[in-house]
Amino acid sequence: MTNRNLLFGSIALVVVAAAFAAVFGVWWASASGESADVRKTREEVSTAGSAAVATLTSLDFTDVDATYQRFLDVSTGSVHDDYAKNQEDFKKRIRDAKVVTTAAVRETAVTDVNLQKKVATIMVVVDTTVKESDKAPTTKRLRIEAALDQTDNGWKVNALRQVPYSAAQQ
Missing domain, CATH: 1.20.5 (Single alpha-helices involved in coiled-coils or other helix-helix interfaces)
Incomplete structure (x- = not known):
C-alpha cells in the first residue's frame, strides 16, 4: 500500500x-x-514603408506625371503637402534632370510603432541606381529614416530624411 x-x-x-x-x-x-496586434502592425509598417521609400527615391523623367502621382499616393502630412504645393516646380526639376532613378530596398527595420497614435518609424537601406542619358548607370546606397502615419488608405510617409553613414558604422 x-x-x-x-x-x-x-x-x-x-x-x-x-x-x-x-x-x-x-x-x-x-x-x-509583443502582442499579436503590434507584431501584425510592424509587418504592415515594414511592407508599406519600404515600398513607399522605394517609390520616393525612384523617378523617371520620361513619365513625370505618373512618377509624381506615385509620390503623392505614398505620402501624407508635410511631405504630401510639400509635393502638392510645389507640383510644377518638382515636375520641372524631374524633367530637367533627365535621369531615371530606380530604388531597390536592401533592408528595413521598424524602429518604433505606436498603436494609439497610429504612427511608426522605420530605417531603410536602399540602393538607388541612377541612369543619365548617355552615361553608365551609377548606384548609391542610402540609409533613410521615414516617419509614417496610419491613414484610412494604409501607412504613408509623413517625414523622410537621409541618415549619413560614418566610417565607424560601415
Missing part, C-alpha cells in the same frame, strides 16, 4: 508542477513578447 500511495503522490506532484510550469510559462511569454 505504501508504494501505491507513493506512486499516486508522485504523479500528483508531477501534475501540479506541470500546471504551474504551464501557467507561469504563458505569463512569461506574454510579458516578454
Whole structure:
C-alpha cells in the first residue's frame, strides 16, 4: 500500500508542477513578447514603408506625371503637402534632370510603432541606381529614416530624411 500511495503522490506532484510550469510559462511569454496586434502592425509598417521609400527615391523623367502621382499616393502630412504645393516646380526639376532613378530596398527595420497614435518609424537601406542619358548607370546606397502615419488608405510617409553613414558604422 505504501508504494501505491507513493506512486499516486508522485504523479500528483508531477501534475501540479506541470500546471504551474504551464501557467507561469504563458505569463512569461506574454510579458516578454509583443502582442499579436503590434507584431501584425510592424509587418504592415515594414511592407508599406519600404515600398513607399522605394517609390520616393525612384523617378523617371520620361513619365513625370505618373512618377509624381506615385509620390503623392505614398505620402501624407508635410511631405504630401510639400509635393502638392510645389507640383510644377518638382515636375520641372524631374524633367530637367533627365535621369531615371530606380530604388531597390536592401533592408528595413521598424524602429518604433505606436498603436494609439497610429504612427511608426522605420530605417531603410536602399540602393538607388541612377541612369543619365548617355552615361553608365551609377548606384548609391542610402540609409533613410521615414516617419509614417496610419491613414484610412494604409501607412504613408509623413517625414523622410537621409541618415549619413560614418566610417565607424560601415
